[in-house]
Amino acid sequence: MEIKVLKDILGANEQIARKNHALLEQHGIFAVNIMASPGAGKTSLVLQTIKTLRSKLKVGVIEGDIASTVDAELVGKEGVPVVQINTGGECHLDANMIQNALNNLPLKSIELLLIENVGNLVCPAEFNLGEHMKALVASVPEGDDKPFKYPLMFTTVDAVIINKTDLLPYVKFNLEAFTKAIKAINAKVEIFPVSCTTGEGVQKWAEWLFARMRPAAAG
């Protein structure tokens, strides 16, 4: 008699992430997982991206925070569909939370889904959500030594947005050294210096994102 051996080949999170990905594909939604330290400017980037791309695309947002609805309220003012996830202590979003959020969004009215993760440069890097792309918002006042200290995050992402470039005159931050350090551990990554306060550089990021979503239309 042959004995059936059931292997948990994929962890539970990865299984649900794949289901999320299939659901997103089915609706033609391109999802971006946006990660960063607390206060690097994830919400500001979400708001700037909505403003820049809303004439071309229908945007939806999932806001992840341990507590509060501060960010979802800000995004809601832009008139786009938004769901707030409160993780209640958990330091990252996981695929199951995203599955619940997707069940509460009008998927037929969304083409670009921006997922703002919990502010944390460590744990979110370990959890796939079913997204198409991972982006990291780094910020100038955090300093240029972060790629050495948080290597998994910097190697996991497809794009790094260096925010708060308007503060470059006031802090020690070597943009060239930072870019070089990121490229050394992640050669394929795209890097976008921006200021969500002045709007500088946002257009370039948004255009690249759009081209990545719609290679044909953009080409």
Add this chain to the structure above:
Amino acid sequence: MEIKVLKDILGANEQIARKNHALLEQHGIFAVNIMASPGAGKTSLVLQTIKTLRSKLKVGVIEGDIASTVDAELVGKEGVPVVQINTGGECHLDANMIQNALNNLPLKSIELLLIENVGNLVCPAEFNLGEHMKALVASVPEGDDKPFKYPLMFTTVDAVIINKTDLLPYVKFNLEAFTKAIKAINAKVEIFPVSCTTGEGVQKWAEWLFARMRPAAAG
């Protein structure tokens, strides 16, 4: 026959934390667990605290990072005993890591031990290390909404150092509202606005810390 039931009353971390505390007490060492987001200025505060208190006290340092020895090298230049912990992926320091670090420090030559945790506003708040005091370094460019988003961290600490006050003219940050928000969830906390770049406010923090360590000498 009576059956013995062994209960894990304290978790493993808490058990080791108590041992660490006893060891520190035995050597008359006062330990501070310094937590913050990545790039808020933990290392800068450690350096400023060493400079301000070294004439009064023998200081030692434990540096916690996922990877790299960047911070320990900076601290080492000050000529104080320092050990670097690389957590290798773990998003926080735990009591076991501190136990190992204590075994590698000249405890007889230390009166104040500054422990710099991994840059993370979530997970480190959940792990006692055996320290006497927990301090949080918040920074002005992170924004003033953080107490609502990371409540456990803000309620766990004995002191909040608000760093980078030199950037107040260049960013949106309401110091009064921030202070009020912290006090609302943690009435007993002490708050110190400082700039580790200009040195402003550091003296006040250092004096308070010294008084807390040595109530008699300071009084």
